[in-house]
Amino acid sequence: QVQLVESGGGLAQAGGSLRLSCAASGRTFSNYAKGWFRQAPGKEREFVAAINWNSYTTPYADSVKGRFTISREDNAKNTVYLQMDSLKPEDTAIYYCAVRKGTEVATTRSAYDYWGQGTQVTVSS
Numbered sequence: 001q002v003q004l005v006e007s008g009g010g011l012a013q014a015g016g017s018l019r020l021s022c023a024a025s026g027r028t029f030s031n032y033a034k035g036w037f038r039q040a041p042g043k044e045r046e047f048v049a050a051i052n053w054n055s056y057t058t059p060y061a062d063s064v065k066g067r068f069t070i071s072r073e074d075n076a077k078n079t080v081y082l083q084m085d086s087l088k089p090e091d092t093a094i095y096y097c098a099v100r101k102g103t104e105v106a107t108t109r110s111a112y113d114y115w116g117q118g119t120q121v122t123v124s125s
C-alpha cells in the first residue's frame with residue numbers, strides 16, 4: 001500500500017525557515033514526478049512546487065519563487081523535500097506532498113495520483 005508521510009511542519013517567525021520532508025513507502029517512486037501543494041483556511045488547495053524524475057525541471061508558484069526550494073532523494077530514502085526560507089505569514093497553510101505517475105511535472109491537483117495527509121505550517125508576524 002502506497003503511503004506518503006509529511007514531516008517538518010510547525011511554527012516559525014516571519015523571515016525564518018522550515019524544511020518539510022515527505023517520505024514514500026509501499027513502492028519506488030524514482031521515475032515519478034513529485035510536488036508540494038498547500039491549503040490555507042477557507043481557500044482552495046494550490047500548487048507550490050514540483051520536481052521531475054531527474055530533478056532537471058522544478059517549477060514554482062510565483063508567490064514562493066526565490067524563497068522555496070524543492071529537492072528529492074531517490075535512494076532508499078524515497079523522499080522529497082521543501083526548503084522554505086524567508087517565510088511570510090501568508091505562507092501559513094497545511095502543506096501536502098503528492099506523487100504523479102509520470103516522469104514530468106504538473107501544476108494541477110488532478111494530475112497527481114498519491115497524496116500525503118498534510119503537515120501544518122504556521123508563520124507568525
